Amino acid sequence: MRAVKILERVLSTLPIMLGVAIIVFFFIRLTPGDPVDIMMGRGGAVSAAEIEQLRHQFHLDQPLYVQLWYFLRDVSRGNLGYSYIRNKPVVELLAERLPATIELTLGSLLVSLIIATPIGILSAVRQNSLLDRFSMAGAFLGISMPGFWLGIILILLFAVHLQWLPAQGRLSYGLPLRELTGLHVLDSLLRGNMPALANSIKHLLLPSVTLGAGVAAIVARVLRSSMLEVLRSDYIKLARSKGATEWRVVIRHALRNALIPTVTVVGLQFGVLLGGNMIVEAVFSWPGLGRLVVDAIFNRDFPLIQGAVMIYAITFVLVNLVVDVLYTYLNPQITL
Amino acid sequence: MPAKAIYWGEVWRIRLRLWRGRLAEFGYALWQRPVVLLGGIVVAAFLLAALLAEQVTIHNPMRGSLLLRFEPPAWHAGGKWAYPLGTDDQGRDLLTRIIFGTRVSLVVGLLTVGISVAAGTVLGAAAGYYRGWLDELLSRFADLLLAFPFLIFAIGVMAFLGPGFVNLVMALAFKGWVEFFRLARGEMLAERTKEYVFAARVAGQGHAAIIASEILPNIIQSVFVLSTLRLGYMIIMEASLSFIGLGIQPPTPAWGSMVASGRDYMLRAWWVATFPGVAILLLVMAINVFGEGLRDILDPRLKIE
Numbered sequence: 135m136r137a138v139k140i141l142e143r144v145l146s147t148l149p150i151m152l153g154v155a156i157i158v159f160f161f162i163r164l165t166p167g168d169p170v171d172i173m174m175g176r177g178g179a180v181s182a183a184e185i186e187q188l189r190h191q192f193h194l195d196q197p198l199y200v201q202l203w204y205f206l207r208d209v210s211r212g213n214l215g216y217s218y219i220r221n222k223p224v225v226e227l228l229a230e231r232l233p234a235t236i237e238l239t240l241g242s243l244l245v246s247l248i249i250a251t252p253i254g255i256l257s258a259v260r261q262n263s264l265l266d267r268f269s270m271a272g273a274f275l276g277i278s279m280p281g282f283w284l285g286i287i288l289i290l291l292f293a294v295h296l297q298w299l300p301a302q303g304r305l306s307y308g309l310p311l312r313e314l315t316g317l318h319v320l321d322s323l324l325r326g327n328m329p330a331l332a333n334s335i336k337h338l339l340l341p342s343v344t345l346g347a348g349v350a351a352i353v354a355r356v357l358r359s360s361m362l363e364v365l366r367s368d369y370i371k372l373a374r375s376k377g378a379t380e381w382r383v384v385i386r387h388a389l390r391n392a393l394i395p396t397v398t399v400v401g402l403q404f405g406v407l408l409g410g411n412m413i414v415e416a417v418f419s420w421p422g423l424g425r426l427v428v429d430a431i432f433n434r435d436f437p438l439i440q441g442a443v444m445i446y447a448i449t450f451v452l453v454n455l456v457v458d459v460l461y462t463y464l465n466p467q468i469t470l
Numbered sequence: 471m472p473a474k475a476i477y478w479g480e481v482w483r484i485r486l487r488l489w490r491g492r493l494a495e496f497g498y499a500l501w502q503r504p505v506v507l508l509g510g511i512v513v514a515a516f517l518l519a520a521l522l523a524e525q526v527t528i529h530n531p532m533r534g535s536l537l538l539r540f541e542p543p544a545w546h547a548g549g550k551w552a553y554p555l556g557t558d559d560q561g562r563d564l565l566t567r568i569i570f571g572t573r574v575s576l577v578v579g580l581l582t583v584g585i586s587v588a589a590g591t592v593l594g595a596a597a598g599y600y601r602g603w604l605d606e607l608l609s610r611f612a613d614l615l616l617a618f619p620f621l622i623f624a625i626g627v628m629a630f631l632g633p634g635f636v637n638l639v640m641a642l643a644f645k646g647w648v649e650f651f652r653l654a655r656g657e658m659l660a661e662r663t664k665e666y667v668f669a670a671r672v673a674g675q676g677h678a679a680i681i682a683s684e685i686l687p688n689i690i691q692s693v694f695v696l697s698t699l700r701l702g703y704m705i706i707m708e709a710s711l712s713f714i715g716l717g718i719q720p721p722t723p724a725w726g727s728m729v730a731s732g733r734d735y736m737l738r739a740w741w742v743a744t745f746p747g748v749a750i751l752l753l754v755m756a757i758n759v760f761g762e763g764l765r766d767i768l769d770p771r772l773k774i775e
Contacts, residue, residue: 283747409621
């Protein structure tokens with residue numbers, strides 16, 4: 135029965151993805167100016183005949199709903215357009231940069247969970263203690279801080295002043311690394327390349343902390359408040375009266391239930407990670423999707439921007455789907 | 471005087487008295503929370519700075535002297551008190567630019583939140599009250615917009631629309647109204663089954679009048695709390711977009727673009743990129759502290775994350 139519900143949930147994302155594609159389709163129509171010009175990146179010294187031919191090729195001489203149909207058909211076949219600025223299909227460009235962005239996103243998620251989980255739990259267990267007050271103040275700071283500024287401050291502090299960590303890029307020049315997955319940290323681990331491992335972790339650290347800080351702040355707060363609620367409930371009193379150690383009570387019983395709303399928030403925060411991704415990659419010159427988009431904006435490479443926005447949105451939808459399914463496993467009371 | 475006028479007169483007199491009482495309560499509650507009060511004062515200070523920018527500054531925010539490039543902050547060796555936070559790459563006083571930048575941030579933030587609140591609340595109340603196809607259509611559209619992460623959507627729209635003040639506000643508001651829509655709709659769904667609504671219908675009041683005069687005042691409070699919390703977020707969004715060049719364009723002082731241009735000179739003039747960011751941090755923190763305090767005072771049951 136659960137499997138059917140899960141399937142239903144999966145299928146319900148399809149109309150959303152369709153809607154996303156339609157909205158992105160209309161994005162490019164927002165730009166004032168000639169669509170062919172826009173597609174070509176306005177570099178073109180193209181003749182009038184060529185423009186007509188391209189116009190026919192792009193189906194721009196057809197009514198809007200026909201164009202939409204062609205667009206959707208292309209997308210469903212995996213064709214996200216062609217970047218004339220970089221002379222490659224959009225999908226290829228995105229695929230090249232994807233591993234770097236995945237690595238950054240995973241790194242940030244890891245950092246934020248490592249920071250937020252102990253802080254959230256301890257703040258709840260020791261409510262109103264000094265630790266609690268400091269952590270919540272810190273969390274407040276975290277949600278009020280602009281990400282790009284945090285990145286710059288971290289660079290100033292750790293890369294320029296203390297010179298402990300590098301300021302940009304993924305791997306220092308001259309360090310050979312044969313790639314497997316495209317995730318440098320993972321690859322160097324798999325290949326037993328210790329210098330590359332240390333180096334890639336050093337490069338990953340500052341960007342991950344920058345991106346993860348905001349998410350950590352929110353997750354810590356949510357975890358703390360849900361833990362507080364849970365710790366007041368009757369079954370916790372029961373566990374305590376049964377003689378379970380405080381540790382067992384907190385971790386096995388309270389945390390499990392407190393995780394439920396927290397997981398949902400983490401799923402939503404993934405959107406923040408995806409968005410902030412662009413900013414952080416720009417600050418740290420991280421060669422990922424985000425930086426690609428920022429450059430594409432600068433170069434007016436509209437097909438690329440269109441494809442990237444769609445990928446980001448669809449990723450977010452899928453992540454939330456996974457979170458929802460996970461939620462049913464965590465919370466036996468909810469049946470999708 | 472006709473009976474209806476007397477009745478409404480009384481209603482408003484009672485309401486005024488209630489409001490005065492509530493205001494006194496509110497003031498006392500604020501007094502009991504000094505941190506929140508401090509937040510409110512900081513926000514007020516920024517507001518004043520934005521309004522009186524020309525009066526409180528001596529330098530020109532747009533034109534500087536190239537002889538005065540990269541003056542360090544006043545407390546540094548070689549710094550001058552005439553330029554308390556130093557100067558930027560064009561010799562413009564940083565403090566002056568930051569004060570003028572407050573205008574941009576506050577105007578964009580307030581306008582965006584204002585439009586989001588207006589559109590979202592009206593549509594949400596309508597959807598929640600009338601239900602049917604209107605509700606279906608709007609809710610589906612809202613869900614669709616939620617599929618996009620905020621910044622991604624804003625960047626997507628701005629990349630195609632082009633940078634600029636109006637485009638920025640439109641892009642941010644287009645994503646921002648969804649939250650208020652959901653809030654208003656939820657509250658409306660809860661309120662519409664209550665007795666006073668039924669009583670008003672029986673008394674012969676039209677639908678729109680009921681929504682406006684009876685239900686909305688009850689919804690306004692939670693909408694207001696959410697809007698103060700969202701203001702800080704919108705300001706950060708504006709700064710982020712300006713940082714990557716999609717927001718307010720230079721030479722108009724905007725904190726985000728100031729940080730971006732300061733980045734190139736980080737090694738020899740760290741203050742150019744740092745202080746605008748501090749301004750963002752202070753303003754957003756003050757807004758958040760005040761907003762959360764407000765929620766605490768007005769309705770502690772409301773836990774909006």
